[in-house]
Amino acid sequence: GAVVSQHPSWVICKSGTSVKIECRSLDFQATTMFWYRQFPKQSLMLMATSNEGSKATYEQGVEKDKFLINHASLTLSTLTVTSAHPEDSSFYICSAELAGAPGEQFFGPGTRLTVL
Amino acid sequence: GQQVMQIPQYQHVQEGEDFTTYCNSSTTLSNIQWYKQRPGGHPVFLIQLVKSGEVKKQKRLTFQFGEAKKNSSLHITATQTTDVGTYFCAGRRGSTLGRLYFGRGTQLTVWP
Secondary structure, three states, X not given: OOOEEEEOOEEEEOOOOOEEEEEEEOOOOOOEEEEEEEOOOOOEEEEXXXXXXXXXXXXXXXXXXXXXXXXXXXXXXXXXXXXXXXXXXXEEEEEEEOOOOOOOEEEOOOEEEEEO | OXXXXXXXXXXXXXXXXXXXXXXXXXXOOOEEEEEEEOOOOOOEEEEEEOOOOOEEEEOOEEEEEOOOOOEEEEEEOOOOHHHOEEEEEEEEOOOOOOOOEEOOOEEEEEEO
């Protein structure tokens, strides 16, 4: 089946620094990738939809300048949390759609971000 | 506001008992998907329903899509400890691709 990887799986950083999270589709090309945020025991909150070669579409309430998304190729999308603060600590998950599969989204393993 | 409502939020059952989680949307959905997330893991796709009134089975799991395509349910018969996790429904409006509107999930605990 289609595999999506994320790197790093966990990261601890100091307040004010920036953190980059990578999402890769390993065995398929993904024209669309999605970035979610999940708080403990809560649902997935869609942050943005990332389309290869174009600007990401952000959900209402998500700061574009704080959460920078780059989808430079059909297999890689990156999320950069800029000037991170403790309230940015969360579980960030990406997913990708496989064009041939009827709408199924394949999720990466997630990245646990802790901002001190 | 929340697009897809899911209940219950938590369910604790004895192994062998049945379990059902329900999803309801205020708008008609083009399709609905179900995902399972194990503790500490990421969501894993279970199934997609597209047709009005559709019923699909996967071993002990039965998925239904309502006639009006606004609600759906997941029923597990004779739960096992391996069924532990959070079950999410996620619906789409309009296109069969694009963003999913996730329910808040039902966290299932199974006691041996």
